[in-house]
Amino acid sequence: MAMESTAPKTTMQRFLDGVEKVGNMVPHPVVIFLILIGIVIVLSAVLGLFxxxxxxxxxxxxxxxxxxxxxxxxxxxxxxxxxxxxxxxxPNFMAFTAVGLMIAAMIGAGVAEESGLVTALIRKLVIISPPAALTYILAFVAITASIAADAGYLVLIPLAGIAYLAVGRNPMAGLALGFAGVAGAFTVNMLIKPLDAVLVEFTNDAARLVDPARTIGLASNVWFSVASVVVLTITIAFITDRIVGPRLGPYDATKAAEGTTTDQAALLSESESRGLRFAGFGLLGLIVVFLLLTVPSGAPLRNPTTGELIGNSPFMNGLIALIMLIFLTSGWCYGIGAGTVRTLTDVIAAIEKSIKGLGGTIFLFFILSQFVAYFTYTNMGTVMALSLAGLLQSANIGALPLLLGFIVVVAIIDLLLTGAIAKWAIFAPVFVPLLMKLGVEPEAVLAAYRIGDSPMNMITPLNAYFAMVVGLMQKYDRNAGVGTLVALMLPYLAGMFVVWTALFVVWKTLGLPWGL
Known part of the structure; x- marks a missing residue:
C-alpha cells in the first residue's frame, strides 16, 4: 500500500476536500437527471402559464x-x-450523437486496449520522455485532440490516467489533466477544425448586418488559437503538478475498483517491442491509403464542390471514422506482432468486450438525452440566454469591458447550453454588430466567445461526457463521485479562465492579429 502524504494540507486543499465531500453526497447522475427532468417539466408549465x-x-x-x-x-x-x-x-436517444461517437470510437479503442497497444504505447512514451515533460506532453495532446471532435474525450482522457499510473503517479491526476485539456480548451487548436467553419459562417452573417462587405476567413482566429494552446498547455501542466497532484498524494492501489489493473511493467518485452513495430507498419499503411483519398485533386474525401479538405469536407465530417480505423488497424497489427490478438475472431471479441463495458454509460446517455430534448423543447435555455444578453447589451460600458462581460455571460450560459454552435447562433447577431459599432473587429468577438464557451465544460453535468469521466475515476478510486470530479476540476477552471482571459486582454490591448 502506498504511503499516505504527511505534509500539512493548504487552505486550498482543505477547501477542495470540502467540495469533494459535499459533492459526493449528490445522488447518482441518473437520479440527478431524473430530478432535473421533473423540474424542467414543472417549471415549463408554470412559466408557460404566465x-x-x-x-x-x-x-x-x-x-x-x-x-x-x-x-x-x-x-x-x-x-x-x-x-x-x-x-x-x-428519437431523443437516437439523435444523441454522443452515443454513436462513443461506440464508434470504442470499436477501435477496444481492440487497441485489449491487444495491449495502449499500455505499451504509454510505457514507451514514459521511457523516452523525461518525467518532467510528461505532464506538458499530455496537456498539449489533450488540447489538440479536439481536432477529432468528441473522440478526444473517449481516447485521450483514459490514456492520460494510464500514463500517470505508468510513472508511479496518481492516475486520478492524469484523468483530471486529460479532462481539463479536452473539455476546457475545446474551441482552440493548432489546426483548423470543422467547428471553426460553422462559427465563422455565423460571424460573417452577423458582421454583414453592419458592413455588407465585411467577412472573416476560416483562419481568422488561428494565431490566437495557437497562442492559446501554448499558454493553456503550460497552465494545465502547472496546476496538475502544483495543486492537483500534491492534493491527491501518492496513489493507493487498494482503492481501485475490482478488476482494475494497477501494475505496470517498467520495460517493454521483446514481443511488445515487436508489436509496436507492427503497429507502426499498419499505421503507415493506413496513412498512405488516406493520403490517396485526400491529397489528389478530386480525391473522394475532398469537398466535391469546392475541393477543400480542411473545413466542410467528407474527410473532416467523418473524422471519427479515421480515429476508429487508426486504433483498430494499429491495435490489430500490434496484437499480431505481440501475439495477443491473432485472428478476426479475437478482434471481434475485443470489440464486444469494450462495448459491453458501456452499458451503464449508455443508460445514462438515454436519460440525459431526454433531459436535453425536454430542456430544448421548452426554450428555457434560449430565453435565459437572450435575457442575459439583453442586460449586457444595454450596459453603457466600453468595448473591452463589454467583451469581458460577454465572456462571463457565455461562460454562465455554458453551464446550461453546452453546444458551441447553438449558443453562437444566438449571440453572434447581437454582439458582433454591437461591438463592430464600437470599433471591435468580429475576429475579436469570436475569440472572446471561444474563451467563454470552453472552461465551464469541465464542471457542468450537462456535458455529455461528464458522467463518463466520473466512471473512469471510479476505476482507480471506487469511492469517487461527482464531488470528486468537481473538486479536481475547480483549480483548472479558475486558472484557465483567468489566464486565458488575461491573454485575450493583452492580445486586444497590443492590437495583435487574431489570425490570417
Missing amino acids: GTQVSYERINPETHKIEIASTAIRSLLNAEGIRFIYSSLV
Whole structure:
C-alpha cells in the first residue's frame, strides 16, 4: 500500500476536500437527471402559464437577413407537450450523437486496449520522455485532440490516467489533466477544425448586418488559437503538478475498483517491442491509403464542390471514422506482432468486450438525452440566454469591458447550453454588430466567445461526457463521485479562465492579429 502524504494540507486543499465531500453526497447522475427532468417539466408549465417570452433579432439562415423573432416558454404539461414527451422517447436517444461517437470510437479503442497497444504505447512514451515533460506532453495532446471532435474525450482522457499510473503517479491526476485539456480548451487548436467553419459562417452573417462587405476567413482566429494552446498547455501542466497532484498524494492501489489493473511493467518485452513495430507498419499503411483519398485533386474525401479538405469536407465530417480505423488497424497489427490478438475472431471479441463495458454509460446517455430534448423543447435555455444578453447589451460600458462581460455571460450560459454552435447562433447577431459599432473587429468577438464557451465544460453535468469521466475515476478510486470530479476540476477552471482571459486582454490591448 502506498504511503499516505504527511505534509500539512493548504487552505486550498482543505477547501477542495470540502467540495469533494459535499459533492459526493449528490445522488447518482441518473437520479440527478431524473430530478432535473421533473423540474424542467414543472417549471415549463408554470412559466408557460404566465406567457414568458423574449423578443430578439436573429439572422434568417435562408435569406441571411436580420428579422425580429420571439421565443416563448413551451409547456411540457399541455396537450402538445405531453405528445412530445410520449412520441420522442426513442428519437431523443437516437439523435444523441454522443452515443454513436462513443461506440464508434470504442470499436477501435477496444481492440487497441485489449491487444495491449495502449499500455505499451504509454510505457514507451514514459521511457523516452523525461518525467518532467510528461505532464506538458499530455496537456498539449489533450488540447489538440479536439481536432477529432468528441473522440478526444473517449481516447485521450483514459490514456492520460494510464500514463500517470505508468510513472508511479496518481492516475486520478492524469484523468483530471486529460479532462481539463479536452473539455476546457475545446474551441482552440493548432489546426483548423470543422467547428471553426460553422462559427465563422455565423460571424460573417452577423458582421454583414453592419458592413455588407465585411467577412472573416476560416483562419481568422488561428494565431490566437495557437497562442492559446501554448499558454493553456503550460497552465494545465502547472496546476496538475502544483495543486492537483500534491492534493491527491501518492496513489493507493487498494482503492481501485475490482478488476482494475494497477501494475505496470517498467520495460517493454521483446514481443511488445515487436508489436509496436507492427503497429507502426499498419499505421503507415493506413496513412498512405488516406493520403490517396485526400491529397489528389478530386480525391473522394475532398469537398466535391469546392475541393477543400480542411473545413466542410467528407474527410473532416467523418473524422471519427479515421480515429476508429487508426486504433483498430494499429491495435490489430500490434496484437499480431505481440501475439495477443491473432485472428478476426479475437478482434471481434475485443470489440464486444469494450462495448459491453458501456452499458451503464449508455443508460445514462438515454436519460440525459431526454433531459436535453425536454430542456430544448421548452426554450428555457434560449430565453435565459437572450435575457442575459439583453442586460449586457444595454450596459453603457466600453468595448473591452463589454467583451469581458460577454465572456462571463457565455461562460454562465455554458453551464446550461453546452453546444458551441447553438449558443453562437444566438449571440453572434447581437454582439458582433454591437461591438463592430464600437470599433471591435468580429475576429475579436469570436475569440472572446471561444474563451467563454470552453472552461465551464469541465464542471457542468450537462456535458455529455461528464458522467463518463466520473466512471473512469471510479476505476482507480471506487469511492469517487461527482464531488470528486468537481473538486479536481475547480483549480483548472479558475486558472484557465483567468489566464486565458488575461491573454485575450493583452492580445486586444497590443492590437495583435487574431489570425490570417
